[in-house]
Amino acid sequence: MSVLELRAVSKVYGEGATEVVALHEVDLAVGPGQMVAVMGPSGSGKSSLLTIAGSLEAPTSGEVLIGGGRLAEMSRDELARLRRRSVGYVFQDFNLLPGLTAVENVSLPLELDGLSARRARAAGLTALERLDLADRAGHFPDQLSGGERQRVAIARAVVGDRRLLLADEPTGALDSATGEAVMRLIRQACKQGVAAVVVTHDAQSASWADRVIFLRDGRITDGTSPPPGPESLLAPGSGR
Amino acid sequence: MSIRHALLALLAEGPKYGLQLREEFESRTGEVWPLNVGQVYTTLQRLERDGLVESDGEPEGPQKSFRLTEGGAGELAEWLRTPPDLAAPPRDELVIKVLVAVRLPGVDVHEVIQAHRRYLVELMQQWTRLKDDEAEFDLSLALVVDAELFRLDSVIRWLDAADGRIRRAPAEAPPGKPAVALRRRIGVRR
Numbered sequence: 001m002s003v004l005e006l007r008a009v010s011k012v013y014g015e016g017a018t019e020v021v022a023l024h025e026v027d028l029a030v031g032p033g034q035m036v037a038v039m040g041p042s043g044s045g046k047s048s049l050l051t052i053a054g055s056l057e058a059p060t061s062g063e064v065l066i067g068g069g070r071l072a073e074m075s076r077d078e079l080a081r082l083r084r085r086s087v088g089y090v091f092q093d094f095n096l097l098p099g100l101t102a103v104e105n106v107s108l109p110l111e112l113d114g115l116s117a118r119r120a121r122a123a124g125l126t127a128l129e130r131l132d133l134a135d136r137a138g139h140f141p142d143q144l145s146g147g148e149r150q151r152v153a154i155a156r157a158v159v160g161d162r163r164l165l166l167a168d169e170p171t172g173a174l175d176s177a178t179g180e181a182v183m184r185l186i187r188q189a190c191k192q193g194v195a196a197v198v199v200t201h202d203a204q205s206a207s208w209a210d211r212v213i214f215l216r217d218g219r220i221t222d223g224t225s226p227p228p229g230p231e232s233l234l235a236p237g238s239g240r
Numbered sequence: 241m242s243i244r245h246a247l248l249a250l251l252a253e254g255p256k257y258g259l260q261l262r263e264e265f266e267s268r269t270g271e272v273w274p275l276n277v278g279q280v281y282t283t284l285q286r287l288e289r290d291g292l293v294e295s296d297g298e299p300e301g302p303q304k305s306f307r308l309t310e311g312g313a314g315e316l317a318e319w320l321r322t323p324p325d326l327a328a329p330p331r332d333e334l335v336i337k338v339l340v341a342v343r344l345p346g347v348d349v350h351e352v353i354q355a356h357r358r359y360l361v362e363l364m365q366q367w368t369r370l371k372d373d374e375a376e377f378d379l380s381l382a383l384v385v386d387a388e389l390f391r392l393d394s395v396i397r398w399l400d401a402a403d404g405r406i407r408r409a410p411a412e413a414p415p416g417k418p419a420v421a422l423r424r425r426i427g428v429r430r
Contacts, residue, residue, distance in 0.1 A: 039361070041404065187372060203396045204389055207364035208372070214354065222354050224362045233366050 001068050002029040003164050003195035004053055009062035011048050011218075022048040024218040025062065028197075032163065035187065035196040037206035040215035046199040047168060049215065053197060054087050054166045055079050066164060084113045088157025088165045088194075090186075092172035094149040096141040096156075102148075103128060103137040106156045113160075127155040131185055147178035151185060158189050165189060165196040171205045183208040243275065243283050248308060248316040251293060255307035258284060268380050287312065334395065338402055349406055357399050364392050 011023040023045045030036050038046050051057040052064060055071050064071045066086060071079065089095070096105045107124030111117055128137050131151045141149055150170060157165050167186065171179030179202070187208050190196050198209060206212045214222040243265070250256060250264050262280045266273065284306055287293040292312035298304040308316075334356060341349040371385050 041400070184372075201400075203361055203364055203393050204368075206361060207368040207389070209365070212358075212361050212365070214358070222358050224358055224365060233363075233370065 002031050002065070003034075003067060004028070004030040004197065005063075005065040006049075006053065007063040007065070009049075009052060009059045009064060011045070011052060011057070012060045021218050023052070023059070026215075026218070026220055028053075028213070028220070030164075030195045030197060032193050032195055033190050034211070035190045035198065035209040037209035037212045038197065038199045038215055039201065039203070039206050039212055041201070044215040045218040046215055048218075050166050050168050050197065050199050054089060054164075055083055081113070084109050085160065086163055088154075088159075088162040090150070090153050090157050090165065090167035090170045092169035094141070094146075094153045094173075096149055096152060098141050101138050101140055102133065102144065102152045102155075105141070105152055106159050109156065110160050123159055124155070127159040128152070131155050145178075146174055147181060150174060150178070150182050154182065154185050154189070158194060163194060165194050167196065167198045167200075169200055169202075170198060171200065171202060176204070179205060242319075243279060244287065245316060245319045247280070247283055247287065248292060248312050248319075251306060251308040252313065252316060255296075255305045257302060257305050259302055261306075269384065334399075338399075342406055350403060353399050353403050353406075357396055360392050360396050360399070364389055364396075367392070 006026050006028040008025045008027060009023055010021070010025055013020045013022055026045075026049060028036070028049075038049060040046050048057070052059050055064065055066070058072070066082060069082070071082075074082065096102075097108070100108065103121060103124045106127050107117075107120035110120035110123055115123070125134065125137055128134055131154060133148065133151055133155065136144060136148055136152070139148075141152070144152065150173075154165075154170075157167075165186065170186065171182050174182060183205050186196055186198065190210075198205065200206050210226065212224045213220050246265055246269075247261055250261055250268075256264070258280050259277065261284075262275055262277050265275050265280075281300070284293065284295075288295060288306070290311075292309055292315050293306045294309055295307075296305045337356070338349065338353060341347050341352040367385050367388050371382065374381060
């Protein structure tokens, strides 16, 4: 079963003369452990796709399913719980709360979900440890480098038992080495069963995905085939 | 990189046999550049003829050992600092295909661009997978893979820029001879 499924999802903003079609009948299914990258020029609908997939916005038509559950049939409270428990977000500008330490940022969603402060903190520390950030747990965001902040954001996105990671230009503010480290972490989360959708205009980041889809004017216009093994790169005259 | 200079570089570390040179060449280029032993011996013969390496005088075969001469060391130092010719004229095949597609009636240039973009991203996925699968860190391989990824990435960036530029361009470009003008402006050799 897909972790995330979009069925003929359309999103229209405004009406009449000011109507803008951000998404037009988009179908997308992302299974457990799978990473899908979405590429496209600005204004192609990439960010709308992500906010709708994360239930932050409702589609104008079509259906969104997370873990098999139809978002349209969920109450406001159920949606809020789903967002806290099952979906993790990673943004270009990290979106960490400046007044909270790294571990508090990571454990906050669990605490909001009713877990005791002690348990939430323990889970937060585990998530930070997995991303090699245990020694930064007590630091505030402004005491961390850009790469460390993004790692904290990834820890927050996968803390607890989150199964869907949605990332909007996660490497946009990072240099290429740090960007690669961040993509490796997302890949690592996928190897542990997380489904990820990464919106990016950067081909190097997108190339970490199992599948890259191309969005233009709100439509999926193309997608890559599953890559053959790397040995094909070493065959004489391959791909040239 | 020329095989000639790669062999000089390996011999700069000390005398070596032909087979050993081949193995080390392959491992240092991240094993993405297979070399046959015939190429190694032919190149070594030429280097010896030019006075850049010398052998211990054994007959041709696996026992024959080679070492760098002073002239060889000078040649290697000069080669390292000589920039490769990146000032080649813009005759890239992909650029030409896009230039043709943009003028050809009945052809959707954006579709042509997308076909190339998809292919390049697929190629990058394969290189990245190689990096991801590599259990042990291999510096040579990492450097070679990065070089390929940056090169392919730059081509995709150009395609993205071209795609946008073509969309913004007026439907009918004014007549002219841009190729001639460009050649004159950047002084490309014919």
